[in-house]
Amino acid sequence: MANPTAAMLVxxxxxxxxxxxxxxxxxxxxxxxxxxxxxxxxxxVADDAAAIVTAVNALRAAHDHxxxxxxxxxxxxxITADAIATAFGVPITCRADAIALxxxxxDRAGLEFNEARQRMARIPDGASLIDNPVSTAPGFTLGxxxxxxxxxxxxxxxxxxxxxxxxxxxxxxxxxxRVQRGxxxIATAFGxxxxxxxxxxxxxxxFVQNGAHGTNLVVRGTDPARIDAAMTRLAALFG
Amino acid sequence: MANPTAAMLVxxxxxxxxxxxxxxxxxxxxxxxxxxxxxxxxxxVADDAAAIVTAVNALRAAHDHxxxxxxxxxxxxxITADAIATAFGVPITCRADAIALxxxxxDRAGLEFNEARQRMARIPDGASLIDNPVSTAPGFTLGxxxxxxxxxxxxxxxxxxxxxxxxxxxxxxxxxxRVQRGxxxIATAFGxxxxxxxxxxxxxxxFVQNGAHGTNLVVRGTDPARIDAAMTRLAALFG
Numbered sequence: 434m435a436n437p438t439a440a441m442l443v444x445x446x447x448x449x450x451x452x453x454x455x456x457x458x459x460x461x462x463x464x465x466x467x468x469x470x471x472x473x474x475x476x477x478v479a480d481d482a483a484a485i486v487t488a489v490n491a492l493r494a495a496h497d498h499x500x501x502x503x504x505x506x507x508x509x510x511x512i513t514a515d516a517i518a519t520a521f522g523v524p525i526t527c528r529a530d531a532i533a534l535x536x537x538x539x540d541r542a543g544l545e546f547n548e549a550r551q552r553m554a555r556i557p558d559g560a561s562l563i564d565n566p567v568s569t570a571p572g573f574t575l576g577x578x579x580x581x582x583x584x585x586x587x588x589x590x591x592x593x594x595x596x597x598x599x600x601x602x603x604x605x606x607x608x609x610x611r612v613q614r615g616x617x618x619i620a621t622a623f624g625x626x627x628x629x630x631x632x633x634x635x636x637x638x639x640f641v642q643n644g645a646h647g648t649n650l651v652v653r654g655t656d657p658a659r660i661d662a663a664m665t666r667l668a669a670l671f672g
Numbered sequence: 673m674a675n676p677t678a679a680m681l682v683x684x685x686x687x688x689x690x691x692x693x694x695x696x697x698x699x700x701x702x703x704x705x706x707x708x709x710x711x712x713x714x715x716x717v718a719d720d721a722a723a724i725v726t727a728v729n730a731l732r733a734a735h736d737h738x739x740x741x742x743x744x745x746x747x748x749x750x751i752t753a754d755a756i757a758t759a760f761g762v763p764i765t766c767r768a769d770a771i772a773l774x775x776x777x778x779d780r781a782g783l784e785f786n787e788a789r790q791r792m793a794r795i796p797d798g799a800s801l802i803d804n805p806v807s808t809a810p811g812f813t814l815g816x817x818x819x820x821x822x823x824x825x826x827x828x829x830x831x832x833x834x835x836x837x838x839x840x841x842x843x844x845x846x847x848x849x850r851v852q853r854g855x856x857x858i859a860t861a862f863g864x865x866x867x868x869x870x871x872x873x874x875x876x877x878x879f880v881q882n883g884a885h886g887t888n889l890v891v892r893g894t895d896p897a898r899i900d901a902a903m904t905r906l907a908a909l910f911g
Binding site (some may be wrong): 445446447448449450451452453454455456458459462463464465466471472473474475476477478479480481484506507508509510544547548549550552584605607615616617618619620621623624627628634635636637638639651653 | 684685686687688689690691692693694695697698701702703704705710711712713714715716717718719720723745746747748749783786787788789791823844846854855856857858859860862863866867873874875876877878890892
């Protein structure tokens with residue numbers, strides 16, 4: 434079975450200014466790989482409605498799934514939900530089930546469910562809510578777009594609740610052979626071997642350790658027997 | 673003066689599979705901010721020629737500068753230089769000055785300057801070389817696209833040699849006020865204040881410390897006096 438594809442859209446000025454280092458992309462990449470969904474593109478855009486709309490529409494047309502992070506909090510710079518509604522051309526309102534969740538949460542905490550916090554109940558028409566076990570304010574899925582928080586602990590919890598609902602493909606497997614030779618030494622033979630396995634992806638990643646050049650040779654695919662066959666030949670060449 | 677804009681394109685299967693966590697985007701974001709160039713978009717694509725060509729052409733049309741990382745080594749999966757040539761519709765050949773640099777490097781190291789290593793001298797017509805003080809194999813600039821290595825130490829060295837050649841704008845400044853209140857407490861007043869400073873960008877970033885909710889309020893812009901004025905009002909509101 435062909436693996437479904439996915440794209441990620443990271444939303445936030447703080448990533449592009451360098452203030453914050455994104456960790457959600459790396460987390461999602463590993464989770465998708467395990468789930469047999471191929472992450473084939475990622476983008477980072479600013480807190481800018483037009484940029485979000487353009488990116489969401491490009492990505493949802495090109496991929497089976499789109500995962501967004503960031504911009505669903507209570508402040509004026511949290512514009513993701515509205516931008517998603519614009520991208521889909523649907524209305525957005527404060528939804529009763531989201532209001533009920535948040536009202537109960539703030540009642541328990543003894544905090545006022547004020548106008549700013551009510552913003553977090555704004556959900557585009559037709560979306561289903563994504564559970565937020567950390568701080569209640571929900572994410573949502575609309576069409577093939579999964580809209581999640583930027584705070585890593587919340588993003589990770591939302592991914593954990595969304596992924597089991599998606600049909601994955603065969604797990605994307607990889608094996609690595611670490612060789613104590615530079616990339617330039619092994620490139621020709623490695624390239625020839627890669628050409629013999631068009632169903633696998635092979636990459637080489639150089640490193641320097643104690644002043645010596647080495648290379649990690651990585652073989653990726655979905656068929657364990659084919660990966661084993663490639664690793665056997667790699668080991669014979671360079672082991 | 674309006675600040676020039678830039679985009680980054682990270683190229684590599686290893687980022688999208690989750691094997692490697694990219695650090696070049698965060699490094700570049702900070703360097704550009706210091707240099708007064710506004711990073712407004714970033715993308716990550718696989719080692720796939722069509723994906724690279726499409727992304728490069730979209731980004732170079734929309735931004736003053738494009739910075740790429742990855743895919744310029746000696747192995748079969750290093751296809752960035754060829755993809756850039758395709759994107760610009762120009763020929764690509766092994767260039768004499770790049771060959772001379774690499775030949776001297778491998779002569780010094782007592783290593784064979786073999787066919788795979790000669791691949792690293794493939795440079796699209798019309799490009800200028802970017803110095804690589806770490807491992808010699810050059811990057812290049814073609815039009816407004818700066819093509820650099822993915823290995824962080826080499827990427828960082830190449831950025832250091834490219835940035836001084838680019839005209840930046842006023843430095844992009846920021847100040848942060850850390851408040852011990854949740855985002856929902858401060859959102860309405862913070863939004864109203866942000867509306868009074870349309871020339872500045874203001875963002876709020878929640879955190880939890882020892883179980884208590886707090887928020888970092890960040891003000892960004894190029895005019896130090898305006899940022900100071902905004903910070904004074906923020907401190908009066910929330911300090």
